[in-house]
Amino acid sequence: MKQYLQTSARSAYVRAVMMALLVVCLLVPVAGIAQSGTTRSVEGKVFGPQDHPVNSAVVYLQDSKTNNIKSFISTQDGSYRFGQLSTDVDYQLWAEYKGKKSDKRTLSSFNSKKQLVIDLHIKG
Incomplete structure (x- = not known):
């Protein structure tokens, strides 16, 4: 049971990291577009x-x-x-x-x- 909880916690951590990376990858191009319009x-x-x-x-x-x-x-x-x-x-x-x-x-x-x-x- 203890090993199942560790594996479940690790999976949740990996999913959270992957979601954060996905958000960063989506926002970086948008930030570049916003900055290019300032001049x-x-x-x-x-x-x-x-x-x-x-x-x-x-x-x-x-x-x-x-x-x-x-x-x-x-x-x-x-x-x-x-x-x-x-x-x-x-x-x-x-x-x-x-x-x-x-x-x-x-x-x-x-x-x-x-x-x-x-x-x-x-x-x-």
């Missing part, structure tokens, strides 16, 4: 007064929580890109070139898109 990106082009792409404009991105500002120098075709942006933060985005600025644009945390395209137009 987004914004890209676009900077245009001048006659809608020509502006090379070497400075594009600014300001984090509304920390007020930190990142910058990017637009490429020859006026392109810029910021990646790895938090989905939980609002951002302000604008461009400057030779003392002139574009309007500020807002990237809202309520916008669920993961890739945003925003063109900036510097006023003449």
Whole structure:
């Protein structure tokens, strides 16, 4: 009888360990999916007064929580890109070139898109 109880207890232990492993195996992919949705990106082009792409404009991105500002120098075709942006933060985005600025644009945390395209137009 004592040996039966030991075998029964061991079987219950093995079943519990197997169930825990199964739960972990099912939850790990879900956690990875949840984490992959925590960032987004914004890209676009900077245009001048006659809608020509502006090379070497400075594009600014300001984090509304920390007020930190990142910058990017637009490429020859006026392109810029910021990646790895938090989905939980609002951002302000604008461009400057030779003392002139574009309007500020807002990237809202309520916008669920993961890739945003925003063109900036510097006023003449």
